Amino acid sequence: MKESGRERWLSLLLLAPSFLLVLLFVYGFISWSGYISMSAWRGLVPDYTFVGLKQYASLLQQPRFIQDLINTGLFTALFLVGNLFFGLLLAVLLDRKLRGETFFRNLFLFPMSISFVVTGTIWMWVFNPSSGLNVFFSALGFDTSNWLWIVDKRMALFCVVMAAVWQMTGFTMAQYLAGLRGISDDIREAARIDGASETQIFTHILLPQLLPVTVGAIVILGHISLKIFDLIFVMTGGGPAQRTDVPGIYMFETTFRGDFFARGAAIGIFMLLMVAVLIVPYLIYSHRMDK
Amino acid sequence: MNARRVISQFVLYALLIAFALFFIMPLYVMIVTSLKSLTEAQTTSMWAWPQALTLGAYAEAGGKLGRGILNSLLLTIPATLLSSLVGSLNGYCLSKWKFRGSDLLFTVVLFGMFIPYQSVLIPLVYFLQKIGLYNTIPGLVFVHVIYGVPITTLIFRNYYATIPNEMIEASRIDGAGLLRTYWYVFLPISLPSFVVVAIWQFTNIWNEFLFAVTLTNNPATQPVTVALQNLTGSMISQWNVQMAGALIASLPTLIVYILLGRYFIGGMMAGSVKG
Numbered sequence: 031m032k033e034s035g036r037e038r039w040l041s042l043l044l045l046a047p048s049f050l051l052v053l054l055f056v057y058g059f060i061s062w063s064g065y066i067s068m069s070a071w072r073g074l075v076p077d078y079t080f081v082g083l084k085q086y087a088s089l090l091q092q093p094r095f096i097q098d099l100i101n102t103g104l105f106t107a108l109f110l111v112g113n114l115f116f117g118l119l120l121a122v123l124l125d126r127k128l129r130g131e132t133f134f135r136n137l138f139l140f141p142m143s144i145s146f147v148v149t150g151t152i153w154m155w156v157f158n159p160s161s162g163l164n165v166f167f168s169a170l171g172f173d174t175s176n177w178l179w180i181v182d183k184r185m186a187l188f189c190v191v192m193a194a195v196w197q198m199t200g201f202t203m204a205q206y207l208a209g210l211r212g213i214s215d216d217i218r219e220a221a222r223i224d225g226a227s228e229t230q231i232f233t234h235i236l237l238p239q240l241l242p243v244t245v246g247a248i249v250i251l252g253h254i255s256l257k258i259f260d261l262i263f264v265m266t267g268g269g270p271a272q273r274t275d276v277p278g279i280y281m282f283e284t285t286f287r288g289d290f291f292a293r294g295a296a297i298g299i300f301m302l303l304m305v306a307v308l309i310v311p312y313l314i315y316s317h318r319m320d321k
Numbered sequence: 322m323n324a325r326r327v328i329s330q331f332v333l334y335a336l337l338i339a340f341a342l343f344f345i346m347p348l349y350v351m352i353v354t355s356l357k358s359l360t361e362a363q364t365t366s367m368w369a370w371p372q373a374l375t376l377g378a379y380a381e382a383g384g385k386l387g388r389g390i391l392n393s394l395l396l397t398i399p400a401t402l403l404s405s406l407v408g409s410l411n412g413y414c415l416s417k418w419k420f421r422g423s424d425l426l427f428t429v430v431l432f433g434m435f436i437p438y439q440s441v442l443i444p445l446v447y448f449l450q451k452i453g454l455y456n457t458i459p460g461l462v463f464v465h466v467i468y469g470v471p472i473t474t475l476i477f478r479n480y481y482a483t484i485p486n487e488m489i490e491a492s493r494i495d496g497a498g499l500l501r502t503y504w505y506v507f508l509p510i511s512l513p514s515f516v517v518v519a520i521w522q523f524t525n526i527w528n529e530f531l532f533a534v535t536l537t538n539n540p541a542t543q544p545v546t547v548a549l550q551n552l553t554g555s556m557i558s559q560w561n562v563q564m565a566g567a568l569i570a571s572l573p574t575l576i577v578y579i580l581l582g583r584y585f586i587g588g589m590m591a592g593s594v595k596g
Contacts, residue, residue, distance in 0.1 A: 037418060037498060037499045038418060038420040039420075040418075040498075040499050040500070041414040041418035041419075041420055041423075041499060042414075042420055042423075044410055044411075044414050044499075045411055045414050045415070045423075045426075048407050048411060048467075048470050048474075049411070049426065049430055049470070051467050051470075052430050052433050052467060052468075052470045052471065053429075053430070055433075055441065055445070055464075055467050055468065056430075056432065056433040056436060056441065058444075059440075059441035059444040059445060059448075060436070060440050060441060062443075062444040063440050063441060063442075063443055063444055066443055066444070076447075116340075120340060123333060123336060123337055123340075124337075126333065128333065128334075130337075134337050134340075134341060136582050137341055137344055137345065138340065138341075138344055139582070139586060140344070140348075140575070140578055140582075141344065141347075142585075142589065143524055143571075143574045143575060143577070143578035143585060144528065144571040144574060144575065145527070145528035145529075145530065145546050145549075145570065145571060145574075146528070146530065147528070147530050147546045147549055147550055147570070148528075148549070148567045148570055148571045149347070151549065151553050151563055151564070151566075151567045152347040152350060152351050152564070152567060153347065154553070155350060155354070155560055155563070155564070156346075156347070156350065160558070161363075161367055161558075161560060162350075162367075165365055165367050165368065166368055168365065169365065169368075196343075196344070196347065200344075201589060204586060204589065204590065205590070208590065253435050256437070257437035257438075257439070259439075259530070259531055260530035260531060260546075263530075263550075264550055264553070277439075278437070278439060278531075281439045281442075282439070282531075282534075282535070285442070285443060286535055291443055294439075294442075294443060295443050297439065298437065298439035298440040298441070298442060298443070299440055301437040301439050301440060302436055302437055302439075302440035305435060305436065305437055309432065309435040310432070313428055313431060313432060314428075316428070317424065317425065317428040
């Protein structure tokens with residue numbers, strides 16, 4: 031559109047206060063964190079003595095941080111697989127114009143509206159060895175004395191993933207459902223006339239068409255799981271033996287409980303880099319699509 | 322209807338009901354446990370409906386969370402209103418009054434909604450302490466409004482983009498400029514978007530934990546999520562009180578979801594599909 035120059039300036043002027051604050055609070059503070067991460071700041075008094083990348087090097091040699099990275103990788107992989115599989119399954123089930131669709135859809139989505147803190151509290155009960163599942167299976171006659179769930183070093187991460195999948199699957203389902211509704215019935219009908227089976231239609235027509243939805247969901251879910259904090263903090267606090275510990279928890283503890291500010295900043299920047307690898311290409315792509 | 326179709330319908334509903342039970346299970350556990358006495362909440366019948374309904378757990382949890390609920394309301398309501406207004410004005414400028422580089426600027430700002438807040442947290446705490454807003458509710462409101470700018474702007478921008486430019490032209494012929502057009506033309510038709518953005522922000526700010534736990538340090542200012550975390554941490558194995566607390570803390574967002582769920586879903590979709 032053709033606007034007068036005056037109004038373009040007015041538009042910029044109206045955007046300026048909030049956008050400048052965001053630029054300061056996002057990019058300014060990230061730079062400041064980066065600066066802190068290369069300092070020797072430890073304890074309550076800021077100490078900006080420059081030490082280069084020493085904090086990062088020492089992080090990468092720490093068993094706890096290495097464990098955190100392994101846990102994050104495992105958590106992210108399981109969380110993505112669980113979400114995509116069940117999200118797609120539910121969307122396909124609901125995409126049949128059946129009676130009660132709205133009811134089921136709203137039910138699968140309601141966990142999205144509650145806090146990770148609440149989710150953690152409830153699932154802690156489910157996976158606590160002295161309540162929840164063990165009481166249920168004991169009543170069925172199983173010997174559950176060795177089933178430790180959330181305090182079992184090998185099981186704890188799966189328990190946390192289960193809670194996270196419960197909370198977020200509805201989101202994935204909604205994305206896939208919208209994607210499926212966007213594919214015209216004519217294409218499916220044409221394939222049926224050509225003799226394609228329902229399975230062939232799904233794998234050869236629907237799945238490829240849903241690729242953009244899948245990519246979008248991976249980006250959104252992936253960045254959530256790379257920065258996960260509250261759910262795990264509430265459910266396990268990172269235990270047992272740091273088997274569910276993640277960088278978000280380590281950053282919180284080392285900074286706000288231990289006063290290791292430089293190390294905390296380094297973990298924060300590390301988390302940012304992990305998320306950026308996923309988000310920046312997505313944003314660049316979206317920006318190009320916009321034009 | 323042939324037999325095969327009947328079977329496939331049966332399998333379909335059986336699967337959906339199985340999933341429905343899985344999704345409803347935690348809600349059931351929360352309600353049932355919260356209505357029990359401590360002794361009954363710890364017995365082997367903890368999955369069963371309470372034999373004697375009691376509100377004792379609610380009294381105890383309510384007493385401990387009352388201040389947190391109040392703080393969360395004082396935080397969430399102003400932050401929601403402010404960030405909706407800011408988002409609306411920003412979205413209007415970005416979709417209808419583009420200037421050179423405005424799309425790029427927006428993409429740069431949009432990145433702010435994805436960052437892990439751990440990467441800004443130390444400067445943020447330090448900054449709030451310096452300006453006297455650390456450990457205050459206005460401080461939390463301020464932080465949520467700023468970090469809410471990307472998502473609220475995004476939703477409004479996408480909504481206003483669907484409104485024909487002829488509206489601007491028509492308004493222009495009547496002699497109205499940017500601000501008058503916003504006030505008389507765009508604001509009145511924005512109600513659905515305001516509802517979507519307000520519900521999204523309300524839910525997310527109410528449920529937020531990381532800022533809440535790092536930017537406040539005592540019960541007088543702590544939001545309900547922190548109060549709940551303290552409650553569950555201090556009342557280990559007192560499941561009835563924990564669950565009553567969890568339900569109290571999630572009631573506002575649950576009620577909003579039940580009443581206005583479709584708008585909530587609108588916000589969720591807008592937040593992930595950029596278009």
